[in-house]
Amino acid sequence: MNSQKWTEKFPLLRRVAAAEEIIWLNPSFSPFHSVHRTSIRESIVEESEKRFLRFKPWMQEVFSIDEPYQSPLTEVRKLQHVLQIPGRLFIKQDSELPVAGSIKARGGFHEVFAWAEQLALKHHLLTGWSDDYRRLNTPEAKALFSSYTIAVGSTGNLGMSIGIMGTSFGFQSTVHMSNDAKKWKKDRLRNSGARVLEYTGDYSRAVEEGRRQCLKDETCHFVDDERSTLLFAGYTTAASELAVQLRQAGLYPDENHPLFVYLPCGVGGGPGGVAFGLKRLFGKHVHCFFAEPTHSPAMLLGLVTREHEKICVQDLGLDNQTEADGLAVGRPSALASKVMEPLLSGAYTIEDDRLYEYLDLLMNTEQFYLEPSALAGMAGPEKTAASGYFEKYAIDPGTVTHVVWGTGGGLVPEDIRAEDRRKRKSPKEFQNEAD
Structure with missing residues (x-):
């Protein structure tokens, strides 16, 4: 129409x-x-x-x-x-x-936590929800997380949330950013250790491309701002x-x-x-x-x-x-x-x-x-x-x-x-x- x-x-x-x-x-x-x-x-x-x-x-x-x-x-x-x-x-x-x-700390952190928790339970770093989660701040945990990638498409703040928190756990963090994103946000993400990929299109293009790339890698978790219940x-x-x-x-x-x-x-x-x-x-x-x-x-x-x-x-x-x-x-x-x-x-x-x-x-x-x-x-x-x-x-x-x-x-x-x-x-x- x-x-x-x-x-x-x-x-x-x-x-x-x-x-x-x-x-x-x-x-x-x-x-x-x-x-x-x-x-x-x-x-x-x-x-x-x-x-x-x-x-x-x-x-x-x-x-x-x-x-x-x-x-x-x-x-x-x-x-x-x-x-x-x-x-x-x-x-x-x-x-x-x-x-x-930003507000993205609420949704973004939650999804990173959920994935880190899932992997830690699967690989026996945690035995259950009653464990001390400070176990995930150890060299052993970071070695595990470093073999996985967390990715997101963003105009800025969600990318900041996922990128900063993902790298803090030790994940390889990739942020697909649209041309609307501010330069200082891209710089801050890169300085935190995240990988930033830039696109000439708008937000939807960044999300679509991030989703597509992540689907090809079984060690990659894509934070999908358009569809995610965890967010x-x-x-x-x-x-x-x-x-x-x-x-x-x-x-x-x-x-x-x-x-x-x-x-x-x-x-x-x-x-x-x-x-x-x-x-x-x-x-x-x-x-x-x-x-x-x-x-x-x-x-x-x-x-x-x-x-x-x-x-x-x-x-x-x-x-x-x-x-x-x-x-x-x-x-x-x-x-x-x-x-x-x-x-x-x-x-x-x-x-x-x-x-x-x-x-x-x-x-x-x-x-x-x-x-x-x-x-x-x-x-x-x-x-x-x-x-x-x-x-x-x-x-x-x-x-x-x-x-x-x-x-x-x-x-x-x-x-x-x-x-x-x-x-x-x-x-x-x-x-x-x-x-």
């Missing part, structure tokens, strides 16, 4: 095809739809949490980190005042996750961490404290896993929205048309070119898009220029950094308020807890951070208030 036929069938897509900012409320969403009725086993959440605990002593020994899997939940009152958002506004700083500095499962564990933090703040989601979560979305595994975990815990009291660049609305397109992975942004005439490298994806995950169809409240798009405006505003008001792709969620409260969603579900905006998921930026070098701030264009309506 050509672009014109898609826009005739779904009029909203005319604005999407023109790379305009839009918000879409999901007609398939039901507040009462349970994760029990999806294709994903609910038990994957607890299985993943237990695996993270088994590997915690290994993480503590290798990286000298007491809490290797947690990130801060930070209330941003000054930013909220400038943006004039009712309720309470928080940023979940996955940018501060140790080692990888998805790792992301789900963020929900229980957030639940503890919200309870400590006296804002555990219920009838009087509805939770709205805004998640930057690329291929969809990360935000999909987090949203699945949140819906599992909080049910009708949580409302999840995905945020995508205007030139790369892959998940939005898959959900609006219900074609999922069978449609890409190029089918609508979009170029998939964005400064938000982590979101530069043309085709959504089949796994995540189908699971999210009844669970996601909606999705919206945001222009690249606005990412830099939010970056500058965040630095001016709260004095911390997120990379541009991690700031896509910042427009969520404003767009949701203007969409009629609160009225539709009889929600008082003053009772809402807004959580913007700050997906990455912890490893960005200082010179790149300064360069990002300089990219902010002419002043917008809220600059004077922020200054």
Whole structure:
């Protein structure tokens, strides 16, 4: 089907095809739809949490980190005042996750752990799950792992997560990177010992080529961001961490404290896993929205048309070119898009220029950094308020807890951070208030 036929069938897509900012409320969403009725086993959440605990002593020994899997939940009152958002506004700083500095530590580390565990049990380095996993930080273990390769296709942060963790175990690590990936990320991976292969095409090309090469080698494990249940499962564990933090703040989601979560979305595994975990815990009291660049609305397109992975942004005439490298994806995950169809409240798009405006505003008001792709969620409260969603579900905006998921930026070098701030264009309506 050509672009014109898609826009005739779904009029909203005319604005999407023109790379305009839009918000879409999901007609398939039901507040009462349970994760029990999806294709994903609910038990994957607890299985993943237990695996993270088994590997915690290994993480503590290798990286000298007491809490290797947690990130801060930070209330941003000054930013909220400038943006004039009712309720309470928080940023979940996955940018501060140790080692990888992004949300990809959750899914990426989990899949590397699962494969290392499988090999260690098979080759009798471990006798069972009750063993001390620090055994995997020995010359014997590294000799075993060095005969295996772990590979991934990535625009950046997932590659960083897999590459850094894979080499820490001793795996031969190969990262297939698209032309959207930032140079500093490629350099950092190479410096960590990973092999980086670059492609002129976009993210999907890098994944396809990585998958193809790995299939030819029985000692290679490919981390498939478009299809992996292990990745998805790792992301789900963020929900229980957030639940503890919200309870400590006296804002555990219920009838009087509805939770709205805004998640930057690329291929969809990360935000999909987090949203699945949140819906599992909080049910009708949580409302999840995905945020995508205007030139790369892959998940939005898959959900609006219900074609999922069978449609890409190029089918609508979009170029998939964005400064938000982590979101530069043309085709959504089949796994995540189908699971999210009844669970996601909606999705919206945001222009690249606005990412830099939010970056500058965040630095001016709260004095911390997120990379541009991690700031896509910042427009969520404003767009949701203007969409009629609160009225539709009889929600008082003053009772809402807004959580913007700050997906990455912890490893960005200082010179790149300064360069990002300089990219902010002419002043917008809220600059004077922020200054």
